[in-house]
Amino acid sequence: MNSNYRTFFELVREPFSSDIELDNILLTPALKGVEERIHYAVRLGAIALVTGEIGSGKSTALRYVTGTLHPSQYRTLYITASTGPILELYRQLLDALAMDMGGLSRVVMLRRIRQEIVELVQGKKLKVILVIDEASLLRLEVFAELHILTQFEKDSKPLLPIVLAGQSNLIDSLMYRSSLPLASRIVGRSHLEGVTREQMEQYLTHHLTIAGVNNNIFDQTAITGIHQGSGGLFRKANHLARGAVIVAAKQKSMTVTADHVRMAATEIF
Ligand SMILES: Nc1ncnc2c1ncn2[C@@H]1O[C@H](COP(=O)(O)OP(=O)(O)O)[C@@H](O)[C@H]1O
Ligand SMILES: [Mg+2]
Known part of the structure; x- marks a missing residue:
């Protein structure tokens, strides 16, 4: 997978990464x-x-x-x-x-x-x-x-x-x-357990901030889609969110929507 999406969304690092540093852990x-x-x-x-x-x-x-x-x-x-x-x-x-x-x-x-x-x-x-x-x-x-x-x-x-x-x-x-x-x-x-939708929104925003994005590129439908598709579980949410960002970038859409999440969902378990 090439990293054009990082340029497109001006991400300073890989978003939703699994090797998150101690200081970046969200205190849920x-x-x-x-x-x-x-x-x-x-x-x-x-x-x-x-x-x-x-x-x-x-x-x-x-x-x-x-x-x-x-x-x-x-x-x-x-x-x-x-x-x-x-x-x-x-x-x-x-x-x-x-x-x-x-x-x-x-x-x-x-x-x-x-x-x-x-x-x-x-x-x-x-x-x-x-x-x-x-x-x-x-x-x-x-x-x-x-x-x-x-x-x-x-x-x-x-x-x-x-x-x-x-x-x-x-x-x-x-x-x-x-x-x-x-x-x-x-x-x-x-x-x-899986987190609530509200906590999922905070979680996604948190990871975007770590990647250097300060405006929320996910619209509300995308957040609901990621919450439902992941059952509120973080690792699956990471995959869905990153996948959706990639799809949105391919389509040159500055906003990530539920449609992008759905397309990303077809690629993961
Ligand atoms: N408190 C947290 N803050 C930020 N990211 C988290 C947090 N908890 C989990 N994650 C993200 O979710 C991923 C999966 O979490 P992990 O701790 O590996 O789950 P488990 O050990 O239960 O399988 C991590 O790699 C990390 O990206
Ligand atoms: Mg583990």
Whole structure:
């Protein structure tokens, strides 16, 4: 796809991009809700849960919350889960801890990870947070193991708060008997849904501003079209909005309308 549309609408950068910088993240009420619950769980050494449809803004919310924690006090271990066995998670954790993982047995890996976490928390006085995005992909047995991994001395305060994010079936996994010890540590749950039309309008305007456009090039029918076509979900809205901008530019129309959105919709899922 050529980028004539950027010249046509005088966009200073790719609009509706997925790699939005921390400073450009829109502070929606839902995102603030996620932030509050994560901070609460971190204070208690407990677990916060973030669920939502694909493209509802979960990963962005995690990035915002962890990105605004001061590195002199906090250390985030950020992992994107896979469907692999527990060893895979251990490897990712060692990597997040910047530790060598050459040829270690499972028992040794577990011990090293736990030692390092204790050192960071008690030695370096950091608050360590384990964030697992896409946790809905984790195998059932991994939830039970996670509990063991994050269980330290019986009496002291829990050392490792956890944030689990994923699609709604994450809840099903946590309701399994073997996951209950872990699930019993959950103190906050956020569910991200499609936003209202009004919020979608704000969202689109926000992204246009980031791309350097200060007049609203979408007319009201386009906004309604994007809201309906995306179900209020941001990622799909991005694709529809960008597609509609491209179609409008091709037709040399300075205003993006519902017709442009409809034509863009035929190209995406
Ligand atoms: N708060 C936000 N402010 C600005 N853009 C956002 C925000 N939340 C989501 N987005 C946009 O929507 C896209 C999809 O969000 P993402 O966090 O990846 O969803 P999920 O992790 O739920 O699948 C992001 O790439 C970003 O462009
Ligand atoms: Mg995500």
